[in-house]
Amino acid sequence: MKTIGFIGAYDKTDMLLNIAKILTTMKNRVLIIDSTINQKARYVVPAINPTVAYITSFEDIDVAIGFNSVENIKNYVGISGDLPYDVLLVDADTSQRVEEFRLEMADKNYFVTSFDIYSLRKGIEILGELKVPINLTKILFAKEILKEDDDYLNFLSLGCKTIWDEERIYFPIENGDFSVITENQRVQKIKLKKLSVQYKDNLEFIVQQILGQNSDAYIRKAIKLIERGV
16 A cells, blocks of 8 residues: 655645546545645535545545544544555645654655745745655646746755655646636536646656556556546
């Protein structure tokens, strides 16, 4: 079982659902864990009789909401061994949740932010509170790719126990993708067809990093299947 952390104050729910949909289409068992303060998944992902903490299924993806640790989830489902998933995607927006889910030991961690002041500074606050070093790949939501923005992020993170990976993943925020995501939320479906090529390329790249090996062709095939509604 692989654990992948997505850390930061920026909204990650829809991106994680898209990533998980590709993974499940490739026959991986996936659990998204929304450990964030606002718990957006509680409102976006359909559920019957939601409680304070629960697990629901949506398009072959399991989504856990309201849990503070993997141990809490194990107690909820009544098992003592490993959870029955191939991939855990953990959404964390506090240093406390990063520590409780032991993301410093995760197989891969991403720092997700845009360059609005709240997302940026709150995200840096999370990193500044971490007690142990952590490797992070940047996922940056921006209108355009500017070296100055990346340099500013690096400056703000000086003194944090952060080891930045060399690659950076840029998602465009003014390419019609938000309209597609809003429509997907309204109809309660995960659709990729109308997303921009760059957005889908980034999803493919992240899934490739999660799975490793030579999975490019299989990921592209999965995306095509989702686009066709298969």
